[in-house]
Amino acid sequence: MRPFNVTPRRGGAGPFLNALHQDHSIGRFDRVMILLQLMNRLFLVFFLSLNLGCGNSQPPQPQPSINPWEQAFYKGENPQRPEIIALGIGAATIEVEVAGDEYGKQLGLMFRKEMPADAGMWFAFPETDFRRFWMQNTFIPLSIAYVDEGGVITNIEDMIPLDESPVRSKRKARYALEMNRGWFKKKGIKPEDRIRIGQLKPNPAYIPPD
Numbered sequence: 001m002r003p004f005n006v007t008p009r010r011g012g013a014g015p016f017l018n019a020l021h022q023d024h025s026i027g028r029f030d031r032v033m034i035l036l037q038l039m040n041r042l043f044l045v046f047f048l049s050l051n052l053g054c055g056n057s058q059p060p061q062p063q064p065s066i067n068p069w070e071q072a073f074y075k076g077e078n079p080q081r082p083e084i085i086a087l088g089i090g091a092a093t094i095e096v097e098v099a100g101d102e103y104g105k106q107l108g109l110m111f112r113k114e115m116p117a118d119a120g121m122w123f124a125f126p127e128t129d130f131r132r133f134w135m136q137n138t139f140i141p142l143s144i145a146y147v148d149e150g151g152v153i154t155n156i157e158d159m160i161p162l163d164e165s166p167v168r169s170k171r172k173a174r175y176a177l178e179m180n181r182g183w184f185k186k187k188g189i190k191p192e193d194r195i196r197i198g199q200l201k202p203n204p205a206y207i208p209p210d
Contacts, residue, residue, distance in 0.1 A: 068208065069103045078111040082206045085122050086198030087177070092187045096120040096177070098200060109178060110137040120179040128174045132166035135159050141181035146173040151195045156184050 072078055081097040081104065099105045099121055109121055125131070128149045135142070142159045146169035154171040158181050169176075177195070184190070 067101075067103045069101070069107045073103075073107055073110070076111050078107060078109065079207055080203055080205045081121075082203055082208075083200045084203045085200050087122065088196035088198070089189050090187065090193060092189070094118050094120065096122050096179075097203060099123045108133070108138065109140060109142065111139070113139055115140050115180055117180060118183075120177060120183070123176040123178075125174055128172045130171075131169040131173045131176060133159070133176065133178075134166050135161055135163045138162065142178050143181045143184050145177045145179075145184060145189070145195075146170070147175035147177060147195055148172065149174040151175075151197055153189070153191050153193050153195065155191050156189070158182075 081100055083098040083100065084095045085098050086093065086095050096119060099108060105123055105125075108123075109115070131146055133144055138159075139161050141161055143156060144159055144167060145156045146154045148154055148171060154169055154173055157167045159167055159178075175195075175197075
């Protein structure tokens with residue numbers, strides 16, 4: 001709201017004020033009181049007009065939406081993701097959760113205390129690049145496989161709970177797969193093996209966060 005600028009009208013104080021000065025039957029004190037009352041009324045009218053004018057000047061602003069994974073992060077929770085994907089690696093076939101959007105990727109497997117033996121999380125990125133993960137707020141020992149655009153595993157690394165040092169891909173990667181630590185070794189899966197990437201489907205264990 002701009003400051004209200006008052007510009008005096010040409011021709012002096014106006015007819016009403018001139019009449020007050022010319023009426024000698026009104027004492028000086030009375031004239032001052034009348035002027036003060038007039039100024040108070042003018043100020044009140046001006047103040048009300050400003051409030052009425054500003055009350056509807058702005059349309060109601062929509063409230064920003066809160067990402068459910070952001071809510072989960074601040075509450076120290078990590079619910080199951082809404083989608084899973086089937087992956088084939090050698091003789092093994094698994095269904096793992098899909099990290100989802102950018103915030104879901106940042107949340108990863110943070111805060112979870114346990115995970116079934118063949119469960120894990122799949123990260124799919126929009127482009128191929130060098131990747132690095134860390135274990136901030138992550139309590140489950142994990143192994144991570146970085147995967148290139150063709151589905152070939154570039155390297156597999158073990159990750160230590162709560163360790164915030166980065167664990168990097170050795171080549172550019174488009175995907176990453178986190179499993180319980182030692183899972184790849186138990187299944188005989190190694191770098192240069194190819195992952196068969198299936199279709200997304202709804203996760204029956206998914207419960208939307210509050």
